[in-house]
Amino acid sequence: xxxxxxxxxxxxxxxxxxxxxxxxxxxxxxxxxxxMETKISANYQHKHLSFQAAExxxxxxxxxxxxxxxxxxxxxxxxxxxxTIEDTDQNVGSDLKIQGGLQLTNLGKRKNVKVAGxxxxxEGLVYIxxxxxxxxxxxxxxxTRVEVFRPTSFK
Numbered sequence: 001x002x003x004x005x006x007x008x009x010x011x012x013x014x015x016x017x018x019x020x021x022x023x024x025x026x027x028x029x030x031x032x033x034x035x036m037e038t039k040i041s042a043n044y045q046h047k048h049l050s051f052q053a054a055e056x057x058x059x060x061x062x063x064x065x066x067x068x069x070x071x072x073x074x075x076x077x078x079x080x081x082x083x084t085i086e087d088t089d090q091n092v093g094s095d096l097k098i099q100g101g102l103q104l105t106n107l108g109k110r111k112n113v114k115v116a117g118x119x120x121x122x123e124g125l126v127y128i129x130x131x132x133x134x135x136x137x138x139x140x141x142x143x144t145r146v147e148v149f150r151p152t153s154f155k
Contacts, residue, residue: 046135050098050133052098054133058102058146070082071125071150078104080101096135101132110149120149125152126150127149
């Protein structure tokens with residue numbers, strides 16, 4: 001019986017050490033997974049905020065009276081910083097700011113323009129409205145583009 005006991009000395013220590021290594025590996029793997037999920041959700045939130053800022057630029061453009069918008073006059077001309085916003089969102093952290101900007105490009109005169117599938121017989125100027133939303137200190141940036149029709153004659 002003493003031979004068996006002598007052979008067993010240290011086996012319990014070895015088993016405990018193996019279990020400790022397995023548990024440590026599992027906990028490190030779980031921590032890495034949690035950190036990665038946190039980064040993914042933060043990136044998703046930043047991308048969503050930048051998209052909202054870009055869409056907000058389009059909504060402001062639509063809501064503003066035509067007299068308050070600085071449209072480019074010459075065909076092909078680009079007017080930058082037509083509208084800009086900057087806001088600090090308390091939900092994303094104090095070091096992050098949400099920014100949005102809008103620029104207009106004059107494409108020239110057009111007649112019989114289709115808007116939402118309906119033909120408009122008025123003559124007018126067509127602009128490309130590029131809006132950009134971004135969250136500072138991140139790589140989240142969104143660009144949206146829409147054509148804007150500004151009638152110059154009414155029928």
